Amino acid sequence: xxxxxxxxxxxxxxxxxxxxxxxxxxxxxxxxxxxxxxxxxxxxxxxxxxxxxxxxxxxxxxxxxxxxxxxxxxxxxxxxxxxxxxxxxxxxxxxxxxxxxxxxxxxxxxxxxxxxxxxxxxxxxxxxxxxxxxxxxxxxxxxxxxxxxxxxxxxxxxxxxxxxxxxxxxxxxxxxxxxxxxxxxxxxxxxxxxxxxxxxxxxxxxxxxxxxxxxxxxxxxxxxxxxxxxxxxxxxxxxxxxxxxxxxxxxxxxxxxxxxxxxxxxxxxxxxxxxxxxxxxxxxxxxxxxxxxxxxxxxxxxxxxxxxxxxxxxx
Numbered sequence: 001x002x003x004x005x006x007x008x009x010x011x012x013x014x015x016x017x018x019x020x021x022x023x024x025x026x027x028x029x030x031x032x033x034x035x036x037x038x039x040x041x042x043x044x045x046x047x048x049x050x051x052x053x054x055x056x057x058x059x060x061x062x063x064x065x066x067x068x069x070x071x072x073x074x075x076x077x078x079x080x081x082x083x084x085x086x087x088x089x090x091x092x093x094x095x096x097x098x099x100x101x102x103x104x105x106x107x108x109x110x111x112x113x114x115x116x117x118x119x120x121x122x123x124x125x126x127x128x129x130x131x132x133x134x135x136x137x138x139x140x141x142x143x144x145x146x147x148x149x150x151x152x153x154x155x156x157x158x159x160x161x162x163x164x165x166x167x168x169x170x171x172x173x174x175x176x177x178x179x180x181x182x183x184x185x186x187x188x189x190x191x192x193x194x195x196x197x198x199x200x201x202x203x204x205x206x207x208x209x210x211x212x213x214x215x216x217x218x219x220x221x222x223x224x225x226x227x228x229x230x231x232x233x234x235x236x237x238x239x240x241x242x243x244x245x246x247x248x249x250x251x252x253x254x255x256x257x258x259x260x261x262x263x264x265x266x267x268x269x270x271x272x273x274x275x276x277x278x279x280x281x282x283x284x285x286x287x288x289x290x291x292x293x294x295x296x297x298x299x300x301x302x303x304x305x306x307x308x309x310x311x312x313x314x315x
Contacts, residue, residue, distance in 0.1 A: 008133045011097035014306060015047040016295060019086055019105045019117055022052030023248035024060040026076060031246045031282030035106055038288040039295065043306045047098060050079075051089035053105075053113045058083060086120055090140075099138040100304060104295050106245050106282065109147040109195045111188060118142060143298040146281075146290055147195050153301060160195070162293075164202045166286040171207045174239040177275055180211040180230060183243035184255050184263060187216030196243075211235060214243065215263070217250050223263055227270050237273040240264065246280035 016039060020032055032050065040048045052058050061083050064071050071081055084092065086103070093101055103121055107114045121142040129135045148159030174181035185196055196214050203212045211233040215226035230238065240263065242251040255263045256276045264274050281287045299306050 010099060010133065012099045012138050013047065013097050014045075014100045014304070015049060015093050015098040015102075016043060016306075017086075017089055017093065017101055017103045018048065018050040018291075019053050019103055019107075020050055021107060021113055021245065022054045022057035022083065023246040024057055025246070025248040025252065026074065028246035028248040028251075028280055029076075029080065031280035032106070034285070035245075035282045035288045035291055038285065038292050039104070042292045043295070046306050047093075049089060049093065050083075051086045052083045053086055053107075053117055055085075058085060086117060090124065094136050099136070101137065101139070102141050102143060102295055102298055102302075102304065102306075104143045104291055104298070105145050106291060107145040108185065108243065108245065108281070109145055110149040114145050114149070139302055139304060141298050141302045141304065143291075143294045146287070146294075147199065154297065156195075160199055160202060162290060163287075164199060164206060166284065166290065167203065170239075170241055171203070171210050171212065173277075174212075175207075175210045177237060177239050178235060179237035179239040179273075179275060180213060180233050180235045181207075182213045182215060182226070182230070182238050182240045184215045184217060184240065184250075185243040186250060187219035217254050217263075223266050227267065230267075230270075230272070236271065237275065238267055240267070240274055240276045242278060242280065244280055245282045247278040248280070251278045251280075 018032075018036060018039065023029060023032070036048055036050060052061075061081060065081055068081055072078065090101060090103070103117070105114050105117055121140060124137065125140055127136055144154065144159070146159070146163055148154060148156030150156065170183075171181050187196070196216070200212065200214045213226060213229050215221055215223060221229065240255065242255055244250065253262075256278050257264060259265055260269065264276060267274050296306075298304075
């Protein structure tokens with residue numbers, strides 16, 4: 001007679017995995033720490049970990065591990081120094097009996113990084129074991145980025161308005177400076193213009209008394225097109241902020257840089273007085289709370305109680 005598996009259960013602990021694009025700049029890491037702090041405080045009974053989805057960024061940290069002691073002395077944590085890919089991080093979690101996992105991307109919008117992440121999660125969700133009890137996951141749920149994604153469960157316009165709502169302080173500062181507000185996003189050739197143009201429309205509707213613009217480091221509108229848009233304003237001062245989770249490589253090398261081909265350099269050459277504030281969005285407490293709300297909504301949609309204790313024992 002075969003053995004019965006009906007009463008067997010695996011330990012089922014819960015975890016939240018923050019999927020960051022990542023950064024190689026130590027000065028940018030506090031933005032990621034702030035997001036994690038908000039998530040940990042909101043869900044104290046749940047393990048919170050992170051991974052970097054950027055292959056390039058992980059390769060930089062892998063190279064730095066060859067001189068690990070020097071980086072540890074600079075204050076870099078071992079967790080950052082040994083940062084994992086999504087597949088590596090979720091594999092470690094699963095091996096430690098975390099079988100209910102919410103993956104929260106901290107990407108700004110549904111672009112290449114989020115699309116790849118979604119593919120990984122979908123593939124893992126498709127795993128079927130002969131005996132269901134030995135399935136590697138109880139629930140593996142993917143949340144959505146800051147500016148939302150397509151689908152009927154959550155209206156992306158609600159997400160977009162939520163993001164615009166936490167930018168009040170920036171626009172107010174631009175108004176006090178007598179400046180145009182210019183956000184510079186990362187962008188790329190993967191649908192970046194559409195969602196940012198829609199966000200720009202909402203920003204302008206909400207703040208008709210302050211000129212607001214959004215440019216892209218990669219993609220459209222770039223610096224030349226952005227300057228043409230700024231020419232439509234009468235203001236000679238521009239308040240510039242990166243619309244990025246961290247103020248890392250792009251913020252320091254492409255935006256706020258002494259080089260004449262940087263955004264600041266080209267804006268100054270065009271006759272503008274440039275005021276920059278190089279803080280990542282993750283450092284903004286209200287923006288970090290957006291990801292807390294995304295996690296809460298994802299948990300509710302999948303019937304996950306993020307305040308329960310671990311259940312089950314390995315038999």
